[in-house]
Amino acid sequence: MSERNHEVIKSQQLLDEYGNIAEPGWSRKQLQQYSRTQIKAPKFRIKEWDYYLVVGDDCAVAFTLSDDGYVGLQPVSLLDFSGEPWEHTETRMLA
Incomplete structure (x- = not known):
């Protein structure tokens, strides 16, 4: 996904299993599901x-x-x- 202005068009988790953005880009409505528990970093x-x-x-x-x-x-x-x-x-x- 190297396209600078990539449009995300499918509903999905924001982060992958490694804690990285699953599909970088923007969307016209809220498609990405965010879960704080998927972040691989200390809370602070x-x-x-x-x-x-x-x-x-x-x-x-x-x-x-x-x-x-x-x-x-x-x-x-x-x-x-x-x-x-x-x-x-x-x-x-x-x-």
């Missing part, structure tokens, strides 16, 4: 996050909810595309 090294982006014509807002194993982060970014573009990010850390 597991990084999990959800990323949401809401985009309009002139602005956008991005939210990330992450668990980095030893700390949680909740950044929110505001982006303005009108006039002179700017971006501002605020992050809340949960220890």
Whole structure:
């Protein structure tokens, strides 16, 4: 699977038996089944996050909810595309 923009089209486990991505790529809907127990790493090294982006014509807002194993982060970014573009990010850390 060396194609850079490969589309995953079948439902499957996200990770293979070795803990690697079974089929790298993107999908139009949630096809990959994720199970934390398949990760071959200590719990403190597991990084999990959800990323949401809401985009309009002139602005956008991005939210990330992450668990980095030893700390949680909740950044929110505001982006303005009108006039002179700017971006501002605020992050809340949960220890």
